Amino acid sequence: xxxxxxxxxxxxxxxxxxxxxxxxxxxxxxxxxxxxxxxxxxxxxxxxxxxxxxxxxxxxxxxxxxxxxxxxxxxxxxxxxxxxxxxxxxxxxxxxxxxxxxxxxxxxxxxxxxxxxxxxxxxxxxxxxxxxxxxxxxxxxxxxxxxxxxxxxxxxxxxxxxxxxxxxxxxxxxxxxxxxxxxxxxxxxxxxxxxxxxxxxxxxxxxxxxxxxxxxxxxxxxxxxxxxxxxxxxxxxxxxxxxxxxxxxxxxxxx
Amino acid sequence: xxxxxxxxxxxxxxxxxxxxxxxxxxxxxxxxxxxxxxxxxxxxxxxxxxxxxxxxxxxxxxxxxxxxxxxxxxxxxxxxxxxxxxxxxxxxxxxxxxxxxxxxxxxxxxxxxxxxxxxxxxxxxxxxxxxxxxxxxxxxxxxxxxxxxxxxxxxxxxxxxxxxxxxxxxxxxxxxxxxxxxxxxxxxxxxxxxxxxxxxxxxxxxxxxxxxxxxxxxxxxxxxxxxxxxxxxxxx
Numbered sequence: 315x316x317x318x319x320x321x322x323x324x325x326x327x328x329x330x331x332x333x334x335x336x337x338x339x340x341x342x343x344x345x346x347x348x349x350x351x352x353x354x355x356x357x358x359x360x361x362x363x364x365x366x367x368x369x370x371x372x373x374x375x376x377x378x379x380x381x382x383x384x385x386x387x388x389x390x391x392x393x394x395x396x397x398x399x400x401x402x403x404x405x406x407x408x409x410x411x412x413x414x415x416x417x418x419x420x421x422x423x424x425x426x427x428x429x430x431x432x433x434x435x436x437x438x439x440x441x442x443x444x445x446x447x448x449x450x451x452x453x454x455x456x457x458x459x460x461x462x463x464x465x466x467x468x469x470x471x472x473x474x475x476x477x478x479x480x481x482x483x484x485x486x487x488x489x490x491x492x493x494x495x496x497x498x499x500x501x502x503x504x505x506x507x508x509x510x511x512x513x514x515x516x517x518x519x520x521x522x523x524x525x526x527x528x529x530x531x532x533x534x535x536x537x538x539x540x541x542x543x544x545x546x547x548x549x550x551x552x553x554x555x556x557x558x559x560x561x562x563x564x565x566x567x568x569x
Numbered sequence: 570x571x572x573x574x575x576x577x578x579x580x581x582x583x584x585x586x587x588x589x590x591x592x593x594x595x596x597x598x599x600x601x602x603x604x605x606x607x608x609x610x611x612x613x614x615x616x617x618x619x620x621x622x623x624x625x626x627x628x629x630x631x632x633x634x635x636x637x638x639x640x641x642x643x644x645x646x647x648x649x650x651x652x653x654x655x656x657x658x659x660x661x662x663x664x665x666x667x668x669x670x671x672x673x674x675x676x677x678x679x680x681x682x683x684x685x686x687x688x689x690x691x692x693x694x695x696x697x698x699x700x701x702x703x704x705x706x707x708x709x710x711x712x713x714x715x716x717x718x719x720x721x722x723x724x725x726x727x728x729x730x731x732x733x734x735x736x737x738x739x740x741x742x743x744x745x746x747x748x749x750x751x752x753x754x755x756x757x758x759x760x761x762x763x764x765x766x767x768x769x770x771x772x773x774x775x776x777x778x779x780x781x782x783x784x785x786x787x788x789x790x791x792x793x794x795x796x797x798x799x800x801x802x803x804x805x
Contacts, residue, residue, distance in 0.1 A: 321665050328656070385652040389662075392617055392648070393669050394641040568580075569619040 315399050318390065322407035325386070326379070332411045335371050339419025342367075347427040354519050357428050357436070361515055364420060364440055365508055368412075369447045370472050376408050376451030377468040381461040388569050401564045405452060405557060412444040432518040439511040442549040446507045446556075447472075453556040456563040479506045496531045504545070507552045514545055570595045570717065570748050571616060576625030578611055578772075585611040586622060587772035595716075598739070598749040600759045602796065603769035609752045610649060612769070613719055616750075617646055642670065645715035649722045649752075651706040653694040659705055660690035663712075672713050680708045683734050699726040707735055717748045724758060736762065756793035766792065768799075 326332060346359040383404065390400050420440060424433040454468040483502050486495065503509040517537050535541050571593040578586040585608045593599060601609050614620040616627060618634055618641065626633050629640040653662055663686075667676070681687070684704045697705070703726045710718060720739070724732045739762055743749055753759055766783055768776040776783075776799070780792060787795040 317669055317671070321668070325654070325657075383654070386654040388619070388652055389654070389666070390669065391619055392641070392646050393666060394638050395669060396638050397618075566621060568621060569614070 315403060318395060318400055318403040319407055322403050323410070325383075326407055326411045329379075331375060332415055335375075336415040336419045339364075339367070339415065340423070343420045343423040347423055353428050357424075357432055357515075357519060360420065360424070361436065361512070364436070365443075365512055366476055368416060368440060368443050369476055369508060372412050372444045372447035373451045373454075373468045373472050374465070375412075376448045377454050377465050378461075379408060380404065380452065380455040381464060391569055397565050398561060401452075401561050405448065408448045408451075409445045412448055413441050416440045416444050432515070435518045436515050438546075439514055439549070442546070442553070443507060443511055446549065446552040449553045449557040449560075452560040456560045456567070475506055475508050479509065483509070500531060500535050504548055507549055510545055510548060514542075570630060572628040572631075573612075573616070574626050574628070576615060576622040576627065578608075578615065578620060578622040584772050586615070588625075589769075589772065589774050590625075591767065591774055591777060593748055593750065595748050596743070596746045597765050598743045598751070598763045599765045599767055600763040600792070601750060601752040601767050601769065602754070602756065603775075607769045608772040609769060610721060611772075613646075613721055613750070613752065616719065617641065617644065642672075642713075643716040645710035645713060645718045647703075647706045647710035647718075647720045647723055649725070651702045653702070653705070655695035656693060658691050658693055659686060659697075662694060662705065663690075663709065666709055667712075670713055675714065676712050677714050678712070680704075680711050680734070680738055684708060684731060700728060700731070703727050704731060707738075711738060711742070715747070718742055718750070720749065720751045722752055722754070724753070724755065732758075756796060757791070760792055763792070766796070768796065 342363045343360050346363070347353070347356040350356040350359060387400060387404075391397060417437065421433075421437045424436055428436070450471060451468055454471065455464050457467065458464050483499060486502070487499060503513055513532055513536055517533060536545055573589065573591045573593075575588050575590050576586055577584070577588050587608075589608075589612065601612070603609055611620055615622050616629075616634075618638065626635070628634070629637075629643075632640070634640055657665070663681075684707070686704065686708055689701070692701075694702070694705075703723075707723065710720065718739070723735055723739070727735060736758070739749060739751070743762070743764075751759065751763065763780055765779055766776065767774065778786075783792075783795050783799075784790065787798040789795040789798050
């Protein structure tokens with residue numbers, strides 16, 4: 315496993331996109347904190363950038379990388395290497411590079427400028443988000459052999475999670491504003507890793523008071539220790555389930 | 570050494586292998602022949618565990634290859650079309666396979682030297698011609714002193730000199746008692762190599778015979794002629 319991982323890691327490092335991604339994240343984060351006078355505003359700016367770019371880069375880069383590695387995978391499989399191991403090594407290699415880029419790019423300025431609890435929460439959710447979208451990318455690449463189709467599906471999924479889902483929830487919120495739908499909204503938000511992360515971070519900021527009644531409900535559900543554990547368990551499931559399905563498919567795939 | 574029992578494989582509705590059983594023994598050099606799309610490559614890939622048949626079992630040294638990968642240590646495989654990571658150099662690919670096989674001492678570097686790979690170590694895989702890629706595949710297949718060699722169209726694309734070098738290497742391996750499985754369409758090339766013929770058609774085994782017996786039966790002097798003789802009598 316370690317041997318395979320070594321070659322995967324080397325290959326990803328040679329690909330300079332990860333370094334560019336790190337620099338880009340760092341630029342966003344540093345400029346956000348130095349432009350805003352108040353750290354809470356800075357965190358909000360960074361949060362909005364992170365919630366859009368982290369999923370996008372994680373899912374797109376991983377999907378393309380997996381398709382481009384088909385020769386590499388084939389070469390490894392014809393040697394005495396376990397199939398599951400190759401797939402896991404790829405996953406660990408990609409997750410590690412995405413997570414490292416995030417910690418170096420966003421984590422460091424956060425820990426320097428924001429208050430500690432907020433920073434830790436944002437680093438933790440960012441790590442989870444990176445891994446979730448790598449995991450979803452693995453699933454996308456197992457659905458079709460066609461590279462263009464696979465990348466198309468992963469862009470659609472990103473659009474859905476980052477933009478559409480929000481829209482749907484907001485639409486429901488306004489349409490049924492006269493009814494007590496807060497609980498349903500809470501459940502719905504938990505179904506999207508991006509929204510869940512946003513709520514978890516917002517609750518750590520004082521702006522959550524601005525969310526009004528629904529903010530209080532969120533505080534009720536996600537603010538408690540149990541809520542926190544449950545939320546992270548949900549995020550964990552978002553990593554484990556897509557990857558487990560893709561692993562099962564990969565083990566049965568004809569190369 | 571390799572025992573294949575009743576394997577069947579479909580690709581969509583196309584049946585690539587149809588209830589095929591065959592036993593391949595040590596010390597033999599077996600030619601796998603048949604028309605295009607008859608399932609030769611699928612059979613080879615099934616032995617390597619790259620294609621997973623729906624039915625049937627494949628045993629290597631008496632052990633089923635299902636959920637096993639260690640047996641591949643004993644196989645040197647040369648693919649029909651070598652597909653390698655494009656941005657790696659020849660040197661990196663060779664180093665990587667050595668590392669993954671964890672087999673760094675007592676390597677067989679004869680082909681490496683004879684094909685003069687040393688001069689091209691820094692060339693990227695995507696810049697290589699088909700013949701050079703074939704050479705890299707051959708070097709990798711023969712590097713690890715394997716017991717079994719599976720060669721899918723080994724001489725296709727090689728120049729006559731390299732082709733001759735490779736053929737001598739195959740004969741050497743045969744004399745050492747290795748099992749060699751070759752697919753080829755150039756029947757004339759196989760004459761001085763093979764000891765057994767396996768003929769496949771539409772995923773089925775049509776014939777598995779010793780070369781000498783085959784020649785005797787058909788009364789022809791070469792493999793090519795005896796196969797053609799056989800096909801004609803079959804059709805009639």
